[in-house]
Amino acid sequence: MTATLIDGKAFAAGLRQRIAAEVAAMRDRGITPGLAVVLVGEDPASQVYVRSKGKQTVEVGMNSYEHKLPADTAEADLLALIKRLNGDPDVNGILVQLPLPGHMDEAAVINAIDPAKDVDGFHILNVGLLATGQKSMVPCTPLGCLMMLRDHLGSLSGKRAVVVGRSNIVGKPMAQLLLRDSATVTIAHSRTQDLPALCREADILVAAVGRPHFVKGDWIKPGATVIDVGINRTEDGLVGDVDFAAAREVAGAITPVPGGVGPMTIACLLANTLTATARVNGLPDPEGLTP
Numbered sequence: 173m174t175a176t177l178i179d180g181k182a183f184a185a186g187l188r189q190r191i192a193a194e195v196a197a198m199r200d201r202g203i204t205p206g207l208a209v210v211l212v213g214e215d216p217a218s219q220v221y222v223r224s225k226g227k228q229t230v231e232v233g234m235n236s237y238e239h240k241l242p243a244d245t246a247e248a249d250l251l252a253l254i255k256r257l258n259g260d261p262d263v264n265g266i267l268v269q270l271p272l273p274g275h276m277d278e279a280a281v282i283n284a285i286d287p288a289k290d291v292d293g294f295h296i297l298n299v300g301l302l303a304t305g306q307k308s309m310v311p312c313t314p315l316g317c318l319m320m321l322r323d324h325l326g327s328l329s330g331k332r333a334v335v336v337g338r339s340n341i342v343g344k345p346m347a348q349l350l351l352r353d354s355a356t357v358t359i360a361h362s363r364t365q366d367l368p369a370l371c372r373e374a375d376i377l378v379a380a381v382g383r384p385h386f387v388k389g390d391w392i393k394p395g396a397t398v399i400d401v402g403i404n405r406t407e408d409g410l411v412g413d414v415d416f417a418a419a420r421e422v423a424g425a426i427t428p429v430p431g432g433v434g435p436m437t438i439a440c441l442l443a444n445t446l447t448a449t450a451r452v453n454g455l456p457d458p459e460g461l462t463p
């Protein structure tokens with residue numbers, strides 16, 4: 173059996189088209205959504221993401237504001253910038269690129285962002301709202317994964333889902349979204365015992381580990397839907413956390429790397445910016461862009 177490829181790149185392009193149409197309608201009413209991206213330091217991979225975010229933001233008709241600060245910026249100066257962006261009515265979404273340099277308190281920086289502009293969904297208020305099933309800003313990567321899963325499977329209700337990875341930015345919010353859709357969810361991590369056997373029980377397997385080719389073909393339940401969040405730069409180029417060639421022979425469907433979760437993450441960032449803009453203007457949430 174060869175798995176169906178879940179084409180995140182095409183899915184994301186379709187999503188951006190719908191977002192562009194909504195932005196055009198908003199602009200007719202005199203509202204242009206604006207997204208501010210803050211990059212501290214010169215990490216080359218981060219620079220690539222920030223550039224591509226900025227380009228896609230403009231392509232859907234939004235305003236893009238980029239703030240690049242040197243790696244040795246004082247935390248107080250970053251907090252002052254965030255305060256200014258919080259108060260700027262032209263800025264509807266604020267993203268502070270992670271990871272931050274080691275001398276900064278990441279939680280303090282994230283929690284300084286106005287929760288209504290927190291398009292990453294990382295602020296403790298949004299984390300709590302999601303955990304309690306209330307309207308919130310939902311983290312982009314898990315939201316993109318959820319959209320692809322629903323599109324491929326229809327209902328997730330009663331399915332066994334295993335999320336490998338428990339980070340605040342991917343694993344934990346992914347598990348929350350799967351639970352909200354009534355999957356039976358297990359979160360695995362570096363202390364999990366017999367991970368291969370656990371993964372073999374999964375109808376839905378999400379890999380967010382950060383190790384190239386970590387999930388092997390024989391860990392996958394035949395017919396399972398596999399979402400590969402990993403972005404690993406290796407000598408063989410960009411690869412995911414799943415041994416793609418082997419997994420493809422066992423899974424029912426799988427996302428490729430590149431061209432899977434990554435493009436959906438950026439599309440969902442634009443979706444969240446649109447949603448934040450609608451909410452601050454007292455408009456209904458745009459259809460199909462929130463969980």
Ligand SMILES: NC(=O)C1=CN([C@@H]2O[C@H](COP(=O)(O)OP(=O)(O)OC[C@H]3O[C@@H](n4cnc5c(N)ncnc54)[C@H](OP(=O)(O)O)[C@@H]3O)[C@@H](O)[C@H]2O)C=CC1
Pocket residue numbers: 313336337338339340341342343360361362363364367380381382383401402403404433434437
């Ligand atoms: N496509 C996209 O848009 C995005 C991709 N990514 C990519 O996703 C991957 C994960 O990112 P992120 O969540 O930030 O990473 P983190 O490093 O924050 O978390 C990795 C998780 O994997 C777990 N882990 C590590 N080693 C093992 C192991 N041997 N067995 C089981 N679990 C293990 C860790 O467990 P423990 O907690 O016990 O240490 C941890 O919970 C990375 O490759 C990253 O580049 C991230 C964000 C967006």
Ligand SMILES: Nc1nc(=O)c2c([nH]1)NC[C@@H]1CN(c3ccc(C(=O)N[C@@H](CCC(=O)O)C(=O)O)cc3)C=[N+]21
Pocket residue numbers: 220221267268269270271292312313403410429430431432433434435437438
């Ligand atoms: N505050 C914050 N929010 C984030 O959402 C965030 C972050 N910090 N820090 C870094 C991670 C990583 N991330 C990616 C986004 C797009 C691709 C993406 O588009 N990838 C392409 C390939 C791009 C390439 O070739 O490098 C693909 O998978 O096809 C990947 C990874 C967002 N992150």
